[in-house]
Amino acid sequence: MTSATFGFAVQATCGKARAGTITTPRGDIRTPAFMPVGTAATVKAMLPGSVRATGADILLGNTYHLMLRPTAERIAALGGLHKFMNWDRPILTDSGGFQVMSLASLRKMTEKGVTFRSHIDGSRHEITPERSMEIQRLLGSDIVMAFDECTPYPADEGTARASMELSMRWAQRSRDAFGDRPGHALFGIQQGSVYADQRAESASKLRTIGFDGYAVGGLAVGEGQEKMFEVLDYAPDMLPEDKPRYLMGVGKPSDIVGAVARGIDMMDCVLPSRSGRTGQGWTARGQVNLRNARHRDDPRPLEEGCTCPACTGYSRAYLHHVIKSDEIIGSMLLTWHNLHYYQSLMQGLRDAISAGALADFTAAFHANVALGDVDLR
Known part of the structure; x- marks a missing residue:
């Protein structure tokens, strides 16, 4: 289903959690949504069709990386980011602010x-x-992020205020x-x-300016889950x-479950793809390091009941072998x-919210993680 305009509707709630749909001209986005990160116009080690097959409705692209290489102008001349990377569904692009602060050298910030x-060079x-x-x-992204300064952590009240107020001026x-x-959306970013x-002041200023969506910025920058959840409360x-x-920029599965319960609709993180490239598998029973020797003779799949190609076609022993090699x-x-x-987790959260059973889902999620990985035979 597609829409000529950008819109958002909540279909169900359970406590603060919401299940809904974002409509865009390039297709609907089911929420809560997890956006795989396609930093340089690719989700590393994946074909676009494979990313879609996992259940992803939307990808994130990185303004900073794409402006440097191959350049936004080149991508535009080649038909825009969707055509360039062969992804015909929605794309959200970040503003570039976070990467400028974290990756670039010799930065100078002014008004x-x-x-x-x-x-790079x-x-x-x-x-x-x-x-x-x-x-x-x-780039032609469907959801555009306002340019902001990602306030570092820790920051004293004066530093945080100056950063927030600058971001609000930049938001305007x-x-x-x-x-x-029309058909494209601009999101403002709350800081503080x-x-x-x-x-509260940041949110008030953003609401006055008026945006199509709103991000909670300045979290997942080293403050830890407990402090992050305190803010998300x-x-x-x-x-x-x-x-x-x-x-x-969130996060681990437990971060996602906690954020959704606190009213968050969209998230992104490099973790699932980055973990995959370093031999780490995420399962309902937590994280599994396939580099460990305990897997080298194990004929079982990474996760029983999982329908992905890794689990339906290959053993832990094989995964251990190719990773070590x-x-x-x-x-x-x-x-x-x-x-x-990750996408199965999001579907589970959507279903639980719609059924009014998020507390049960959350309890089962934590109970499964507490079990730890399956025992050796």
Whole structure:
């Protein structure tokens, strides 16, 4: 199902958790949604059709990486990001702000924006709210993120406030530069670190500006799950109920379950794909390190009952072998499995919310993880 415009509807609630649908011209996005990260116009070790087969409705692309290589202008000349990477469903692009702060060297931030040197070749670049909107327009993404500064953690109240207020000024400039683009959405990003009064002020400013969706930014930056959940106990409630709420850069399965229970609709993280490339498998009983020698004679699948290609066609012994041998198929199979597990988790959360049974689902989730990996035979 597709829509000529961008929209959001909540179909069911269970406590603060919501199950709904984001409609876009390129297809619907079932929420709560997990977005695999396609940093450089690819989800590493996966074909686009394979990513879709795991259940993903939307991907995330990275503005910073794509502006540096192959450049947004080149992608636009080649027909836009969807055509370039052979993904015909929705794409969300981040603003580039986080990567500028974390990857680029010789950064200089002013009221205008950020100048920096590329981590690839040292070339000099500038991103402003206006330039970020231009890059994301050239890429053709369906959901565009406002340009912000990702407040570092820890940050004292004064540092957090200055960062938040700068991000809110940049949010207004992003809104002005985005303009009127039917079928495309612009999301604002709430900041304020771990300070509730600053989060409330940020949310109020964003609501005044007016966005199609709202992100909770400045979390998953080293504060730990307990502190993150403390902020999520109140931060999503400050955002409009009739718009999607996106928690950026999260996370582990337990992070996702906890965030959804607190009212989050969208998440993204490199974890399932990155873990797959380092021999780590995510299962209902927790994380499994396939590099460990305990798997070398094990004929069982990584996860009983899983329908992904890694589990239906290969044994733990084989996965252990190809991972230890640095064979590419090891990264391919484990990444597919991990993305499949994440999307299955999201479907389970959607079903539980719709059935009014999220508490039971959450209890079962934690009980399974507590069991640990299956025993050796």
